[in-house]
Amino acid sequence: MKLKLEITATDGLARTGVVSTTRGSFATPVFMPVGTRGAIRSLSTHELAGLRTAEGSRAEILLANTYHLMLRPGAETVDTLGGLHRFSGFTGHMLTDSGGYQVFSLAPKVTAEGARFKSTYDGTSHMLTPEGAVKTQELLGADMQMVLDVCAPLPSSESVLREAVETTAAWAARARLAHRRTHDQALLGIVQGGDNIVLRRESAQRTVELDFDAYAVGGLSVGETRERMLPALQSALAELPVDQPRYLMGVGDPLSILEAVSLGVDMFDCVLPTRLARHGTLLTNTGRLNIKRAEFARSEDPVDPNCPCATCVNYPRGLLRHLSCLGESTAHTLCTIHNLTWILGFVDQIRMAIVAGKLEDFRSQVTPVWSTMGPGLGE
Template sequence: MKLTLDVTATDGRARAGTVTTSRGTFRTPIFMPVGTRGSIRALMTHELAGLAAADGTQAEVVLGNTYHLMLRPGADVVADLGGLHRFTGWDGLMLTDSGGYQVFSLEPKLHDGGAEFRSTYDGSTHLLTPEGAVATQELLGADIQMVLDVCAPLPSSRQVLREALELTASWAARARAAHRRTEDQALFGIVQGGAELDLRKESARRTSELDFDGYAVGGLSVGETREEMLPALEAALDELPEDQPRYLMGVGDPVSIVESVARGIDMFDCVLPTRLARHGTLLTDDGRLNIKRAEFARSDDPVDAACPCATCRRYSRGYLRHLSAVGEPAAASLCSVHNLTWMFGFVGRTRAAIAAGTLESLRRDVAEVWSGSGPGLGDA
């Protein structure tokens, strides 16, 4: 299903709007939580469904990972149990990554045919082809699936980036040919090219020529600085259709989000909110807060009195510090509830700033608080 962005407001190159799928709509800009194995770590599906920022922004799209789900429990098992939505109990929209991030993180053997992975679970060998990635994601039943791509680490030589671009382009064409353009599942192409501006432009042109249902920019936030990332992003966006959703993969720090929105990105995903939560770090309007600090031992204050999340409404900083200090699993859950609620509120404020024409002011405020936060954290 070819997706289009219904733009409701603009501020410079930034745009806010809605994207319609066969299952429903989602608002942009959007942050999508990562449920790699079919679950947000430390949260149950019904807990995620109940999270909402003060302006009502909630999780509208959740990610699953093809590589992990095809190994455990198996895409056929998920299909037999009704597909990812029924299997996980999630009534919203779902997007599945193709396994391309594992090309970066697990360093499989790559060739024209595909990527040969060794299972992280039992050591068995698996060949993931572009066609196989499409077929697997069709079994999983996500609303949006991604092509199999090659995500090269940065820095990499120009030769390595060129080889990754060529394999990505070849695999994208094969995935596009294998995908059955139906009304219930969209297929996104992915742009590569590292921090080389000409390679980014070339990859974006070649990807858009394949007429995908939406477009993603991959291979960023994988070792480069933000100063290197943003020009590469701009180069890619210059060549992508303006009427379709644009997704920046694996980026979740506030500065990179708002700067990317200002350049025309609509969709984001990252494990940053939940990974930080598992280590006792909370996101606030004043920056990161380490709840394990001794100064909070006797604090009866909530993390943020203005936050509507259940953690802030019910529990004190002192209690959260105690749970984190003794390693109680509840600490990860409670901190994840807050961090995801904060992130939903952040993208909601970004969307409101576009509508009000005040995005530049928000960019300055975010940079002042978060300029040292660094790029996102990739996979779970």
């Protein structure tokens, strides 16, 4: 199922658009919250579906993690229960990653066949192959799935990055042949190459030759600075089709999202907003706010008086501080509601700036606020 992007506005390389699928359509640029095990930590899919920004936008895509779902409860179980949408209760679009990023964080034994690793749940040994990743994700039944790739850490030597590019290309070709659920499930190829501009360009060209349904750039925001990340990203994007969505994996800090959109990226995911929320850090138009600070103990103010989320409308900072300091799960939920609403609203603002032809003006306002926060948390 090839994904086509209908571009509705441009400002430089940045664009807004609409992507149509068999499930419906979604507007871009788009931020995808991460529901690792089929649900966001501390937030039900019902609560997620109820989030609305000031512009009326909602979470249109939820990302789930193949590594965790294949181990618990198992892809076959999810399939038996009606697939990931029925299983999770989320009616919007869903995307699953291949599980490769999590597997490679476990120092697996990698061969030409695939990656052998031990489960973090019970220590059992498993083999993840390109074909197996495709089959598992077809059973999970998301609207979009990712090929198995090799994400090299940064910094890495050129030889390590070259090996990652070669293995990713070989595995991508095998995944393309293995993909059978072509009528209702898009398969996205992934560009690798670390922060090496030449390797990024080569990887993008080789990935496009395989004619995937859309394309992603992985292996960034894994230890490099934003100054190293953006040129590598730009070199990859220059080789990707203009009329298909481009997905930057694992990047979720506000400034990196804005910079990437300026280069032509359409889709993002990251655990950053939800992870920060569980630790009492809230995203606001004036930067990060640590709700656990003593100065908020008796504050009657909302986190953001202009935010339409249920947290800001109904609860003062004093309560959020009280619950966060105690580690109450209610605090995690309330802070997550706010952070997701905020990041979705931030992407709304980017979209509106593109339509108005004022993205540079918006960038000049935002950069001083967020320049000290590094890129997101990786692919």
